[in-house]
Amino acid sequence: MSESYRSMWESLGLDLAAHDALLEVLGKAYQDIYMAQEQRPEGMGYFDFVMSEVHGLRIKELLDEKAAGKKVVGSFCVFVPEEIVRAVDATLVGLCTGADFAVEEVEKLLPRNTCALIKSAFGFKAGKVCPYIESADMIVGENTCDGKKKSYEILDDLVPNLYVMDLPQTKSPEGRRLLAAEVDRFKTAMEDLSGVALDVERLKKGIEIVNNKRKAMHRLYDLRKHDPAPISGLDALLANQVFFYDDPLRFTESVHKICDELERRIEQGQGVFPKGAPRVLLSGCPMAVPNWKLPWIIESSGAVIVGEESCVGERGTRNLTGDSGDSVKGLMEAIVDRYVQIDCAIFTPNPERLDHVQEMARAYKADGVIHYGLQFCQPYITESMPVEKALEDADIPTLRIETDYSMEDVGQLKTRVEAFVEQLR
Amino acid sequence: MRCAGIDIGSRSIELVVVEAGRVLEKRQADSGFDPMAQARDLLDGLPYDRILATGYGRHLFELALEAPTVTEIKAYAVGAGLLFPKVRTLLDIGGQDSKAIALREDGRVKKFEMNDRCAAGTGKFLEIMAHSLGYALEAFGPAALQAEKEIQVSSMCTVFAESEVTSLLARGEDRKAIASGLHRSVVRRASGMLKRIEATDPILFAGGVALNPCMVRYLAEATGKEIVVPEQPQMTGALGAAIMAEEMHSKR
Secondary structure: OOOHHHHHHHHOOOOHHHHHHHHHHHHHHHHHHHHOOOOOOOOHHHHHHHHHOOOOHHHHHHHHHHHOOOOEEEEOOOOOOHHHHHHOOOEEEEOOOOOOOOHHHHHHHOOOOOOHHHHHHHHHHHOOOOHHHHHOOEEEEEOOOHHHHHHHHHHOOOOOOEEEEOOOOOOOHHHHHHHHHHHHHHHHHHHHHHOOOOOHHHHHHHHHHHHHHHHHHHHHHHHOOOOOOOOOHHHHHHHHHHOOOOOHHHHHHHHHHHHHHHHHHHHOOOOOOOOOOOEEEEEEOOOOOOOOHHHHHHHOOOOEEEEEEOOOOHHHHOOOOOOOOOOHHHHHHHHHHHHOOOOOOOOOOOHHHHHHHHHHHHHOOOOEEEEEEEOOOHHHHHHHHHHHHHHHHOOOOEEEEEEOOOOOOHHHHHHHHHHHHHHHO | OEEEEEEEOOOEEEEEEEEOOEEEEEEEEEOOOOHHHHHHHHHOOOOOOEEEEEOOOHHHHHHHHOOOEOOHHHHHHHHHHHHOOOOOEEEEEOOOOEEEEEEOOOOOEEEEEEOOOOOOOOHHHHHHHHHHOOOOHHHHHHHHHOOOOOOOOOOOOHHHHHHHHHHHHHOOOOHHHHHHHHHHHHHHHHHHHHHHOOOOOOEEEEOHHHHOHHHHHHHHHHHOOOEEOOOOHHHHHHHHHHHHHHHHHHHO
16 A cells, blocks of 8 residues: 555554554455455456555545545444435445454453454554544444443543434334434434535435445345356455445446446356355344455355345345435435334344345345354344244254354364355255 | 275374275374374375365365365264164264264254364363363273262363362362263253254264263263264264265266
8 A cells, every 4th residue: 555645544643553464464364365266257356446445545535525524424333324424415434343453452441252343343443543433523323232332332432523323122113213313313413513404305315325325236136146156255245345435326336337247147157156056145243344254264165155134235235215205304204214124133023134034045045044143242143043943944054153253263163164065065 | 996084183083994885994093283294194005096084184184185075074974874874863072073963864964063162062171171180081981980979060161160170179079079070061061062953862972072981871861862872983074084985986
């Protein structure tokens, strides 16, 4: 990465030495895991570029936008309504949560048995290596699981601009009212932050931008239903991950370009894995960059991942937001209607998720499902039991994996995953 | 066509050579600190046409000798199927892993459970505990069976169990009774995995830990099921791999 970025990182207050070390590890992991894949679609070159510039050019773009008076909002969760952020001409970015960093510092702030995702968010902040969190004008936390909501109380002391959104725990009418009130409060917060007053036109524009991004992903998902799969699960996961970082218009266009290429591949019967390769659906916790461990183990064991039932995947992008309203109130209702459908495991009960996992397994012709639970993630690990039961009752083989971001269990995971793939053949 | 199966485990390496389904040769060695060198020694002077590797070190072997590999879960399933064709539940406790495997009617793997990354509930746990109590590994099970009373050992973690043993000894408890409690703790863990795969009767118990008579007795008590142990339980995986090498050949 070029020297000109160094002064930018320095101005953001990053720890340059630690940041260099992070980029080196990230670059190496990307080489070993991504560039080692065969038959990648050419369009993935775009994502390779985005990843190589994820702390460089993209940050420069954000800083340029800031210089032009626009705002940057950072988030950790798919419950933060991006439509509203876009509607005030601000940019929403996902914050870094996919790798262990500054673990000792973090364990001074959080209990050891906190999930790796939360610890990672703190590690990137405490280690001063995340240019996104340092660029953000506002950081939006959300009361999802207990781990997150309690840790935001601590994060509040580390950052000057934390905003916490409350979320319901049930999908009752009362729960929906709470969500509606919080979405409304968020709208006011965005208006105050940006100095822009929302109107119908702006909201419609915001909805359109975000829906288009989701529709591009839907098109990509649909193409993965083919056998042989035209794109690897690792590459599709990367698209799902970059969804949270990139400029939305450019992202949408790039995903469509890949889809055009994949359609040609499908016509020619070309795939990244041989026809008939075991097909796996991943289900469970989100995988943020650079958390590629389990997908890499699965795909280097001869199976292809055909879908992600995950926040960084279909849970995050499944539903579109209605755009037919002709008043701010109507459009805000549509936004609430959209977000209340997210089948996150923090909801009780959460039967929609059991249905979705099974529907996805069928739609993508998955031979089996691997449930990924992040160690200490109580909601998803507890829910993995009923998920496994529902799938096995439907004769869909299921493997439950509980792991974190460390590499120490790779050998055992490989044995489990390989045995599962043998079982599917 | 002589087909070999090699099971490179964390504690020991087993080698089986078969020809037309008949076992010609069985060998075993410690894995040591350089399992590939040990594997090469084991293969030295042994004629074979094909080889299939399994076990923890299978990928090392794959790289060194370009041999195909299979997981020990599948290899144990195939080996068990040959030894006891009617058994549908398999428990394999080896040096660092334990697995409960449910088989389909046709002998294929239906479901499996495996221990987490730590040594709890594995051969390594028993080995370390035997050492803390001053027993040779072979004497550990028989000693536990002579216990006159039972002491509950609650820690499953090897590190915590070791300090629990130390405090029990300091309290003046009989080491046989402690040994018995330690065996029960490994059995509790194994029977939990067996419950999750909905174990059927009988259960085939394989892997090196199946040589321990106390484990066999306690497992029968805990599960209420008949426990069948092959003559050389630690050879089951290598046998399965050899049979699979033969099947791979005949499919071509």
